[in-house]
């Protein structure tokens with residue numbers, strides 16, 4: 001991780017470019033996976049489990065017996081932690097319920113809007129390098145609150161051909177029973193087309209590696225919706241020396257350890273502080289079990305010393321980080337200046353990890369600059385909003401002439417006529 005001191009705008013813009021994905025090569029691998037799963041269903045899933053996850057599976061579904069046993073395999077401490085996190089996530093997502101809207105826009109013309117659950121949803125839980133059972137909470141809890149009828153959870157099997165008990169326990173706690181041992185692009189393909197084991201869904205949720213992300217984007221061509229392109233995790237920390245360098249280093253490493261494609265950025269006002277943080281990173285990195293992964297991410301990463309708050313804001317809003325930690329003395333002013341970020345963590349006692357697990361906000365967030373135009377997953381992601389309108393005779397008389405004039409001027413006479421016949425009928429029956 002290098003330090004750039006007071007670089008020009010074009011230099012810092014270049015420095016914060018995300019690692020470039022080999023999109024063409026990835027698509028070349030993913031396209032045939034979609035085609036083969038569409039054609040061969042479960043058979044293809046079993047074949048890919050062998051090829052990519054190195055396991056011979058006899059069946060894809062996690063059996064009821066394993067669901068029942070999962071709780072016994074976890075420590076009471078972990079189960080309590082999962083339950084506490086679930087309570088906070090439930091509370092924050094329940095608070096996102098939007099009440100039904102009813103508005104009489106003019107006498108006799110009533111408009112209504114109601115949230116209705118997306119009926120069939122597929123949740124992808126990454127499992128390649130770490131069993132991310134926290135993602136089960138982040139996707140399963142809002143799906144349940146929204147009232148989705150059918151929920152299927154797909155996650156890669158481990159080397160023993162099993163799903164981590166914490167993933168199973170968390171799914172069961174939420175009330176998700178259909179857990180399928182399938183990962184990567186093949187999982188996305190299965191949820192898109194449906195197989196004997198995996199039901200076809202209306203929307204696919206969840207983060208994943210490049211194969212998963214590419215498959216999700218391709219799936220949209222077949223009528224499935226996706227939450228967002230959620231790729232390798234990233235964090236930008238904007239800090240000054242009112243925050244211990246130890247805290248800043250720990251926050252940067254917390255996202256660097258996710259995967260080799262992750263990127264972390266430090267923005268600060270002093271070269272001395274940046275150096276202190278980098279020194280601290282070296283110390284903490286040494287003892288990390290995932291030190292090789294984190295070290296590779298640090299190669300994609302940079303520390304930038306900016307001249308003032310305005311330059312820091314320009315940089316952050318340009319970069320649009322998935323996670324943004326603001327830990328500077330004038331935090332209020334900085335927070336107010338942010339227009340592009342997935343989730344913001346404010347003050348020196350708010351590590352990003354709390355949002356990953358238990359503060360209540362959702363950790364499925366837009367990466368790669370998509371925070372410019374996408375929100376993270378929320379309750380809204382699991383519903384559609386249906387609008388309704390009902391007109392009384394008075395209502396059609398009030399609004400009818402307006403619609404007639406507009407339709408006639410758009411040269412759409414059948415549109416106009418649908419109003420005129422009703423107005424004429426009312427005149428006749430007077």
Ligand SMILES: NC(=O)c1ccc[n+]([C@@H]2O[C@H](COP(=O)([O-])OP(=O)(O)OC[C@H]3O[C@@H](n4cnc5c(N)ncnc54)[C@H](O)[C@@H]3O)[C@@H](O)[C@H]2O)c1
Pocket residue numbers: 029052053125126127128129130132135156157182183184185207208209211212230231232233258259261262322363364365366367
């Ligand atoms: N943005 C977010 O909200 C968020 C949240 C959590 C995790 N993440 C990210 O999710 C990612 C998880 O990645 P992961 O790899 O650990 O798990 P994963 O479950 O996404 O991918 C593992 C699967 O990839 C497939 N695969 C592996 N090598 C392949 C190959 N050569 N060809 C085809 N398919 C192959 C296999 O089927 C395997 O089961 C990380 O990058 C992490 O940063 C993001």
Ligand SMILES: N[C@H](CO)Cc1c[nH]c[nH+]1
Pocket residue numbers: 132134135232233234255322356363364365
């Ligand atoms: N930081 C990830 C989202 O980018 C989520 C996560 C899960 N577990 C730990 N972290």
Ligand SMILES: [Zn+2]
Pocket residue numbers: 233254255258356
């Ligand atoms: Zn994380």
